[in-house]
Amino acid sequence: MWSKQRFLPTFSQVGIISQMGVNSMVIHYPNGQSYRPLTNSKYEKKPRSTKNEKIIFGNRGMSLEDELNASNEYYLKNQQAVIHKKPVPIQIVQVDYPKRSAAVIKEAYFKQASTTDYNGVYKGYYLDFEAKETRNQTSFPLNNFHSHQVKHMQACVQQGGICFTIIKFSSTQELFLLPAAVLFRYWEKRTTNRKSIPKKVISSQGFPINYEYQPLIPYLTKVDLLIEELK
Amino acid sequence: MWSKQRFLPTFSQVGIISQMGVNSMVIHYPNGQSYRPLTNSKYEKKPRSTKNEKIIFGNRGMSLEDELNASNEYYLKNQQAVIHKKPVPIQIVQVDYPKRSAAVIKEAYFKQASTTDYNGVYKGYYLDFEAKETRNQTSFPLNNFHSHQVKHMQACVQQGGICFTIIKFSSTQELFLLPAAVLFRYWEKRTTNRKSIPKKVISSQGFPINYEYQPLIPYLTKVDLLIEELK
Numbered sequence: 001m002w003s004k005q006r007f008l009p010t011f012s013q014v015g016i017i018s019q020m021g022v023n024s025m026v027i028h029y030p031n032g033q034s035y036r037p038l039t040n041s042k043y044e045k046k047p048r049s050t051k052n053e054k055i056i057f058g059n060r061g062m063s064l065e066d067e068l069n070a071s072n073e074y075y076l077k078n079q080q081a082v083i084h085k086k087p088v089p090i091q092i093v094q095v096d097y098p099k100r101s102a103a104v105i106k107e108a109y110f111k112q113a114s115t116t117d118y119n120g121v122y123k124g125y126y127l128d129f130e131a132k133e134t135r136n137q138t139s140f141p142l143n144n145f146h147s148h149q150v151k152h153m154q155a156c157v158q159q160g161g162i163c164f165t166i167i168k169f170s171s172t173q174e175l176f177l178l179p180a181a182v183l184f185r186y187w188e189k190r191t192t193n194r195k196s197i198p199k200k201v202i203s204s205q206g207f208p209i210n211y212e213y214q215p216l217i218p219y220l221t222k223v224d225l226l227i228e229e230l231k
Numbered sequence: 232m233w234s235k236q237r238f239l240p241t242f243s244q245v246g247i248i249s250q251m252g253v254n255s256m257v258i259h260y261p262n263g264q265s266y267r268p269l270t271n272s273k274y275e276k277k278p279r280s281t282k283n284e285k286i287i288f289g290n291r292g293m294s295l296e297d298e299l300n301a302s303n304e305y306y307l308k309n310q311q312a313v314i315h316k317k318p319v320p321i322q323i324v325q326v327d328y329p330k331r332s333a334a335v336i337k338e339a340y341f342k343q344a345s346t347t348d349y350n351g352v353y354k355g356y357y358l359d360f361e362a363k364e365t366r367n368q369t370s371f372p373l374n375n376f377h378s379h380q381v382k383h384m385q386a387c388v389q390q391g392g393i394c395f396t397i398i399k400f401s402s403t404q405e406l407f408l409l410p411a412a413v414l415f416r417y418w419e420k421r422t423t424n425r426k427s428i429p430k431k432v433i434s435s436q437g438f439p440i441n442y443e444y445q446p447l448i449p450y451l452t453k454v455d456l457l458i459e460e461l462k
Contacts, residue, residue, distance in 0.1 A: 010410050040274050048350065077388065079386070079389060081390060082383070082387050082390055082392070084345070084346055085321040086317050086318060087317060087318040087321065087323070087342075087344075088318065088323075089318040089321065090318065090336065090339070092318070092319075102340055102341070103340070103341060104338065104339075104340065105321065105338070105339040105340065105341070106337065106338070107335065107336070107337070108321070108335075108336040108339060109333055109334070109335065109336065110333070110334060111318075112335070113318075114315070115315055119350065120349075120350075120357075120391060121359070121387050121390040121391065121392040123359035123390065123391060124356075124390065124391025124392075125355075125357070125359070125391075126351075126352035126355070126356070126357040128352070135435045137326065152313070155310070155313045156313050158310060159313055159352040159353060159355065160352065160354060160355025160356075161313070161355075161356065163353040191281060
């Protein structure tokens with residue numbers, strides 16, 4: 001059912017994809033993967049194997065960031081939540097103002113973000129989270145975080161915000177929502193103890209998220225569980 | 232008392248000012264005022280008039296954005312709230328990766344923001360607001376807002392967020408916190424009715440904010456009043 005729907009995208013889906021192509025610039029800095037637009041060319045070149053292979057629903061050419069942006073757009077359109085990715089912070093050095101055309105930034109540098117990437121409001125709660133992808137198979141390395149990001153999440157939790165990380169294991173396409181409390185515990189012991197969170201801990205103390213049709217990453221259903229715990 | 236303290240800044244104040252000079256790039260696009268660093272040179276060149284002039288506490292060379300950033304930094308350090316200004320959204324076109332040095336953005340353009348400038352968490356509440364300065368003396372022109380900013384605030388309010396605008400009348404250095412509901416009312420009638428909010432309405436239905444020593448703009452005391460209304 002899923003794969004049929006993928007090749008007959010709905011109007012709104014086409015809208016999201018084309019908007020992404022025009023408006024959003026995916027920045028991979030400095031050594032990230034390059035952006036691959038959603039395309040069926042892979043399947044056109046080589047017919048799908050008829051062997052009994054496992055069908056993986058996510059990551060058909062989309063990065064975790066693209067998947068989350070599409071999911072957040074769905075949530076916004078359906079008035080379920082207002083969550084946005086923050087723009088990449090830039091230090092602008094030189095700007096040209098040509099006559100009769102838009103200002104051009106001629107020299108600028110990437111700055112280190114002082115917060116997490118995503119935040120917003122859902123059912124009156126402040127949500128704040130990072131999205132991280134790893135190729136590791138058995139654990140999630142803590143060097144994926146900067147200390148100011150963890151500090152920021154700690155400050156948000158202290159103010160009553162709900163913080164977490166969405167972790168994707170690329171090799172298996174598995175997704176988890178990991179509550180910030182688990183991250184904090186491993187973060188504090190990273191100098192004396194291990195420098196990563198075991199996948200076993202992530203799957204037992206976090207919440208697995210399955211890819212769905214719409215939204216692609218239905219993470220708010222897991223946030224509902226975090227809200228239940230707060231009550 | 233105030234003016235004496237200004238010329239004997241505390242250690243933390245010096246810290247904030249110097250950090251701002253190094254880390255923050257104030258962008259005035261396309262026709263804004265240029266950034267003037269905090270300095271006493273004005274007073275050194277020309278001795279202060281001894282006439283009975285009115286002392287204005289705010290805006291000693293700082294833009295409203297600088298003043299709010301300093302206030303938010305104070306709130307963060309004192310664990311009272313976590314509020315940040317979002318980075319300016321940029322469409323990056325060309326990036327150079329020189330050997331042994333940082334990536335340089337060689338061509339980029341300013342994008343229109345799809346949200347407001349400031350958001351964060353305070354006492355468990357999601358806050359979302361714009362900061363606007365006007366030279367008008369009797370009203371606040373609604374063309375200071377883009378429709379997507381108002382739509383964003385409406386979506387946030389619907390999710391239980393607290394939204395408002397901090398308005399500064401430059402000529403008198405007066406500051407007001409205007410609840411989003413008042414803006415929405417005037418915004419909806421802007422095509423049939425007047426295209427600005429009268430200052431009288433802002434001062435009667437909004438909350439005046441007086442500049443203080445620390446934080447410079449103590450707007451959270453007015454947010455407390457909005458929270459009281461929600462209860």
